Amino acid sequence: MRFDVISLFPEMISDAASYGVTGRAIERGLVGLSVWNPRDYTLDKHRTVDDRPYGGGPGMVMKCQPLLDAVDGAKQHNVLVNRKVICLSPQGRLLSQELLLDASRYDQLILVSGRYEGIDERFIQHACDEEWSLGDYVISGGELAALIVIDAVTRLIPGVLGDDESAKQDSHFDGLLDCPHYTRPEHSDIGDVPDVLLGGNHADIKRWRMKQALGRTWSRRPDMLEKVTLSAEQDALLKEFRTEVV
Ligand code: 4FV
Secondary structure (H helix, E strand, O other): EEEEEEOOEEEEHHHHHOHHHHHHHHOOOOOEEEOOOOOHHHOOOOOOOOOOOOOOOOOOOOOOHHHHHHHHHHHHHHHOOOEEEEEEEHHHHOOHHHHHHOOOOEEEEEEEEOOOOOOOOHHHHOOEEEEOOOOOOOOOHHHHHHHHHHHHHHHHOOOOOOOHHHHHHHHOOOOOOOOOOOOOOOOEEEEEEOOHOOOOOOOHHHHHHHHHHHHHHHHHOOOHHHHHHHHHHHHHHHHHHHHHHH
């Protein structure tokens, strides 16, 4: 998997992606990352990447040409075919584990990070396969959204996480919130570790964790429960949880 990010702030991407799981995955060559600055593709001496909006209104809009040429640069650099060009914007499809799992199957993701009020629509319609959104709020640039896509997709690349099992442990992986986690000390003045986790009975531990995941999803994100089909055992565990909390 390789990520090619189109951004006016290349260091913001390369610096942030150099830490932790993503940083190690890049060092190990499990994922590739390059950043392409549209300003390097401008044709005028002032290296102009934005201009005033037609129809008036506040702020500036990113011009087509520098973005088109930057995307072409990212494409020419990699002859990979199984790729997608994604524009990160509030008008896009909401990011989800399901969308990111699908994206992790591509060879290349070209992630376009806008700035200013937005990007000339003709570029989006002509050069982008899809628009993706972090959520229904406005941030100052698409870079943070691109970094979230890079982080979340990189975790799904085989070999990146210690054992691929851990990606499966991730919350949202099976459509449920995660169970609570504990580590030493066993006892503290802000509470003790639940006994079941100390008993060493892995079946009981697995059962307790699923019960907690179901219960937390039910109490915090009932919208997610509507999207999953629970097994008979999960149904029973959730009933048990609910009878215990009322
Ligand atoms: C955004 C989002 C987002 C809009 C104008 C950048 C800003 C500015 N990107 N999910 N929500 N982008 O707010 O992805 O150019």
